[in-house]
Amino acid sequence: MDKRTFLKGLAMAGMGLPMSGHSMAEWIDRFSHQPASALAANEEFWAGIRGGYRLKPEYINLENGYYNIQPEEILEAFIGHVRKVNYEGTYYMRTVQADQKKAMATRLAGLAGCPPEELIITRNTTESLDMIIAGFPWKEGDEAIMAEQDYGAMLNMFRQVERRHGVVRKVISVPNHPASDEELVSLYERAITSRTRLIMVCHMINITGQILPVRKICDMAHARGVEVMVDGAHSFAHIRHSIPDLHCDYYGASLHKWLSVPLGAGILYVKKEHIGKIWPLLADSDDPAMGIARLNHTGTLPVYTDLTVGDAIDYYNTLGPERKEARLRYLQQYWTAKVREFPNVVVNTPADPARACGIANVGIKGMKPADLAETLLRRYKIYTVAIDSPAAGVQGCRITPNVFILPAELDVLVGALKVLGA
Secondary structure: OOHHHHHHHHHHHOOOOOOOOOOHHHHHHOOOOOOHHHHOOOHHHHHHHHOOOOOOOOOEEOEOOOOOOOOHHHHHHHHHHHHHHHHHOHHHHHHOHHHHHHHHHHHHHHHHOOOHHHEEEEOOHHHHHHHHHHHOOOOOOOEEEEEOOOOHHHHHHHHHHHHHHOOEEEEEOOOOOOOOHHHHHHHHHHHOOOOEEEEEEEOEOOOOOOEOOHHHHHHHHHHOOOEEEEEOOOOOOOOOOOOHHHOOOEEEEEOOOOOOOOOOOEEEEEOHHHHHHOOOOOOOOOOHHHHHHHHOOOOOOOHHHHHHHHHHHHHHHHHOHHHHHHHHHHHHHHHHHHHOOOOOEEEOOOOOHHHOOOOEEEEEOOOOHHHHHHHHHHHHOEEOEEEEEHHHOEEEEEEEOOOOOOHHHHHHHHHHHHHHOO
């Protein structure tokens, strides 16, 4: 059987067969006696979850970190919300839109473990964190600490406030394979001076999947009088955590990633005592009674995306956060453990299961990341994304499976890397 026929067969196997005639809740209930750790490798169970997705047969999708497609259950709910808003028109927008968005934000706050008055729905992580960077009450000479491995949009906003307000950017580099949490905490600590006002730190580095010890970094920073902003784009609904337990001051995430909300929704968390000092992205009333809502003026939005937040949370909770995290970590460990010893293969993600979950990055010595990505797609029908950042010490392809990916598909990746790294 050639690769194209093999991949098509895999995709067709995931187009509704195990789940037909059963709801997702009924399917999960059949396996409820198994702990998440054991269920992570139960392919019958995950074939059933895969059956709730409509997948393209032309390629294996290992680039779910940018945008996690919705299972059909969430997609159909989204379409229903589009129809409802279109049916009610301006009546909906003027009468119940604000209350329903607030209700969705309250549900997200419950998922995040924070008070509703500290969280708003935005459009994505970039909007959330750039609002903090641009709206922070900077003074000339203030310092901000960030890493080469942080997301480009936020690094660009820091460059802008550098030019606009005279803020000093201090850029560190996070090692791909740290020896300990203390090594990472000390990197940030050594960069702090009496002028440091804000540290930006990734919870999960987007280009490698490395999980950073955010709470330890926050506690260290607070002891030095420095606030911390966390990029949670890849950790929210991926690894289980409560935002307040991180001890951060600000936190942003995109809901179209690991929560599988349709494109156009994110979150911003601001610790209550900081809300009043942040300038909004778009001006609204300065009435203190507005609370965090003063940061949430964005004009007219595709409100049906916000409405689908509730359906995505229901799906996530039914699947089970512990089950999802265990499966994503299992999939990453499944393929990275096989390729780490291949000649000329470089895995840019820590081997310790506690330091990564579903995301990993792999490169081939002497091969440009763009060439690797193109070869994987053209020759092996694997879709991924090239990461070519010598300054960050990362040159390879980011591999981000979703819960519908099967080990047999990852075996295709392993086989490709074995050949290319020979």
